[in-house]
Each structure stands twice: as C-alpha cells, then as structure tokens.
Amino acid sequence: xxxxxxxxxxxxxxxxxxxxxxxxxxxxxxxxxxxxxxxxxxxxxxxxxxxxxxxxxxxxxxxxxxxxxxxxxxxxxxxxxxxxxxx
Numbered sequence: 001x002x003x004x005x006x007x008x009x010x011x012x013x014x015x016x017x018x019x020x021x022x023x024x025x026x027x028x029x030x031x032x033x034x035x036x037x038x039x040x041x042x043x044x045x046x047x048x049x050x051x052x053x054x055x056x057x058x059x060x061x062x063x064x065x066x067x068x069x070x071x072x073x074x075x076x077x078x079x080x081x082x083x084x085x086x087x
Contacts, residue, residue, distance in 0.1 A: 031065065039066050039074070 019036025022028055028035055034044040049063040064071065 031063070039070065041065060 017036060022032040022035070028045075029048075030046045031037070031040075031044040031049055034040045037044065043065050047065070049065050051061050051063045054060045054062050055068050
C-alpha cells in the first residue's frame with residue numbers, strides 16, 4: 001500500500017538556506033554559518049558568537065552577533081514573503 005498525501009493537515013514550508021553547510025571536520029573560524037549568511041559582518045569571520053538567551057524567550061538560546069532589532073526585522077520580512085507565496 002502506497003503513501004498518500006494528507007489534504008486535511010497544515011504543512012509548513014521549509015526555507016532553503018543558500019550555500020553549503022559548514023564542515024564538521026574543519027569548521028570555519030568564527031561563526032559556523034558566516035560563509036552563507038546574508039548578514040555577515042567582520043566579527044562573524046573571527047569570533048564565535050556566545051550562546052545566550054533571546055530577548056523574547058529566555059528559554060530559547062541563540063548564537064549570533066547580529067542585533068535583536070535586525071533579526072526581528074529580517075524574520076518579519078521572511079515570514080511576509082513566505083505567507084505571500086502560500087496564498
């Protein structure tokens with residue numbers, strides 16, 4: 001018996017991140033994601049960001065040099081683009 005798609009459930013779209021994932025054997029210096037991050041800064045290439053709680057949810061940890069305001073603004077843009085494509 002084959003697998004049939006379910007039409008009665010909501011599915012989330014996955015957003016593909018451009019570029020190659022970082023090497024696990026020889027990771028880049030600094031932030032592991034700086035080679036494919038569109039918001040890369042000089043500090044990202046040299047210093048690994050600390051793992052800290054987010055401002056919105058202290059139970060959620062993040063490791064990024066980007067400021068919270070920019071992260072929130074860019075996340076809202078991404079969500080808006082995804083919602084426009086879904087409609």
